[in-house]
Amino acid sequence: MTQPAHDKIISARGLRKTYGGLKAVDGIDFAVQAQECIGILGPNGAGKTTTIKMLSCFLEPSGGILEVLGRDASAAPRFIKRHIGVCPQEDNLDPDLSVAENLRVFARYFDIVGGEARGRAEELLHFMGLHAKRAARIDELSGGMKRRLMIARSLINRPRLLILDEPTTGLDPQSRHQIWERLHRLKSEGTTILLTTHYMDEAAHLCGRLIIMDHGKVVVEGAPKDLVREHIGASVIEVSAAGDGARRFAEEKGLLHEKTSTHLYIHGAEAASLWPEAVRQFGEERCILRMANLEDVFLKLTGRALRDE
Amino acid sequence: MIMKAILKNCSWRAWRVWQRNFDVYRQTWKINFIPPLLEPLLYLLAFGVGLGSLVKDVQFEGAAVPYLTFIAPGLVATAIMNHGFFETTYASFVRMYYQKTFAAILSTPLSLEDVILGEIAWGATKSLFAGAIMLAIAVAWGLIPLAAALAILPVAFLAGLAFSGLGMCFTAVVKNIEMFNFPVFLFITPMFLFSGVFFPLTSLPGWAQHLANALPLTFLVSAVRGLALGKFHSLQAFQLIGLLAIAVVCTYLGIAGMKKRMLR
Structure with missing residues (x-):
């Protein structure tokens, strides 16, 4: 984690995604620098999740330029996916595997195997406060624990960029604060984080800079305090x-x-x-x-x- | 263009998906072994011992073959078909739709092509396992010679690829899991009954024979029976090539269909 601070992690120019006639993302420009924590806000249907899916190489852009870690998202998806961590909105843990096995099997997709995979899994279970549950089945976990395991899983490859889609939606305040605390630690260790949220306090608490989207466009961009001062x-x-x-x-x-x-x-x-x-x-x-x-x-x-x- | 993109995105990483499925299988292997073990025993008991006492020897390639010896290779072929097809339909659908396992894997360096290839290879492995268990019983029962059984194993994997690929094509298009009833009742069950498992196809009227001869399971029953009874000719070799062609085409169509379904 020793990239120079001016390193561009994400660069989107005129980025678009259309479904038939629907413009889900309608020409957005933004950039994310290394070690930033940036939040994307917007009402439902604003285009946040579509943007995130393009960033994580799940969807191909319909137009514009999207570079992640300096590589074109359409041309180098395997490279990008190897170096980013993605925590989607919906929990998609593997219910056929235990908590620890979830991490070990996921590590293998990144070619992290054997002792290294086990060590990484143990470390992340401790970090996320899940070590006592290491042998549990997924359906035995609470919502907050599942979420923490999702985040642990997205960190298995030591990502340079962590993408979180609504990381705390539906969680109780204790679980939210526990997740915030972990994200702060990741930030202080230099991980670049991009997240979406519907919680304004979460955005203000975690993010150094915010993008507010609506109808597939960027409405405004800036630091939380500046936005409040300028607009209200x-x-x-x-x-x-x-x-x-x-x-x-x-x-x-x-x-x-x-x-x-x-x-x-x-x-x-x-x-x-x-x-x-x-x-x-x-x-x-x-x-x-x-x-x-x-x-x-x-x-x-x-x-x-x-x-x- | 689609074909080029698919070829570019296929890689050895499909192996990781196979490993994931194998890990899950191993956790519950005792349970996983019971159905493929019981199934042939029940069939052999019902058709061989029960029905077989009524049925005289069957004429096969000019020789009289005891009924149980005649149907044993057909039952092996059926197990190979079922286990491959059911793995990439119901089981893959559960992983894709309910468990979101495919979506999770897509946030790693694997492509969707890798995921589907891995699933089909896993389905073929299930076919191989089921075929192997069934063959072990047939060998122990004295119905198939050991050497022939060993020769059938690679055929089981090849045919497994074909039927798993076929299953994946349906998985790419069904709206919900209940819709698999259609291919099962319109396709799998008729094949089970009319691909020469229980009687030589020559007993059927001419037009029905033509129809039956085009069924993938007919290819497999014929090839497995040819190997088991020492009557493997060029026809059976062509039928294996036919299964290979089905495997390649269906794998391609399955991947293309899944890309359309998941990566809109």
């Missing part, structure tokens, strides 16, 4: 049970705001200073002043409408 500001006032009066209040004052059917959200740099006035106007019990967060950015940029899968 430092704080947000939430007014509940807000009617037209609330909307007029925001409009008359020329505030950056969003009005939903039940709430008024006041964004912008001056939100905090407006707090006393908002309380006078709507009553303290209906107002909340809080820090702006990534979810505000996400909803502002991708809208509140539900998406089809």
Whole structure:
């Protein structure tokens, strides 16, 4: 793990994937440098998983240029797959094999065999806190343990790039934090990580840089804090049970705001200073002043409408 | 173009898939051995001892052959077909569709071509195992000479490739696992009944003989019986070449179909 920091791990230019008439990924550009941890956010159907499947050489791009570890993804899939780790959204552990055997058999696909494979498996079982379960069957594991085993398996070849598609979806908070802690350790050891998530706190916690996608395109890109500052500001006032009066209040004052059917959200740099006035106007019990967060950015940029899968 | 891409993506790494399946098989080998061991015993008991007491000797290539000796090679051939075909249909489908094992393997240096090649080679291995167990019983029973049984083993693997390849073609297109009932009832069962396992095809009317002579299992029954009874002629050699051709074509079609199914 001693590549120079400017090393380009992923480079995508005009990357596209179409299914018939559907543009799942519609010309995206992005780059990932060595030792970065980058997150891709987006509503369902935004194109995150399709992008990941192209990066992991599972799907061939329909157009554009995609280089992973300096090699063309269509031309050198075996090379790329040998040096990356992939943890897909859906657990696909081998139910015919025990926990330790899952790792050993997977190692063999990378030509890691014998004592080296066993040693690597033991090491990863310890790292992921699964050693006590080494002889267990897959259906005896909890959801969190399966997820940890998936991540352990994706590390079996000491990947230069780790790709995680929704690594903690559906897990309890304890399991999530356990996984976050392991990912932090991998980051500090220099592994480049690319992940997708629906959890904004996860993105803010783990990722140095984020890409928000929607409708197959990149909507915005930047560090989590910068995105919040640029698009929302430092704080947000939430007014509940807000009617037209609330909307007029925001409009008359020329505030950056969003009005939903039940709430008024006041964004912008001056939100905090407006707090006393908002309380006078709507009553303290209906107002909340809080820090702006990534979810505000996400909803502002991708809208509140539900998406089809 | 598709053919070139498929050839380029085939490699020795298919062996890794075979190893995975063999590892799983070994864990439960005691259970895995029981069906192929019981199956021939039941058949030999039912058809040989039960039905055989009613049936007189069968005329085969101008010689009178006891009924049990006549059907034993046919039952070996049937076991070879069944174990290859069922491995790459039901078992491969479970691995692909329910267990997502193929998808998991695709995130390693293996290609889908490697995975399918490995699965078909594994199916052929299951055919070989089943054929070997059946042959051991037939040899012990005194129905097939040992030397002939040894000569049949490579044929079992070759035919295993053909029937596993055939199975994989169906696996590439079925929507769900229940749909395998169609090839089983429209294809496997009729072959079992009309490929000369239980009676010489010459007993059939002319048109039916032509039909039966085109069935892959007919090729195999004829070749295995030829070896078992010391009547292996050029016809049987051509039938083995026919099985080889089926293996090659079906493996290609199976891979192409699976690529279409999985890598859209």
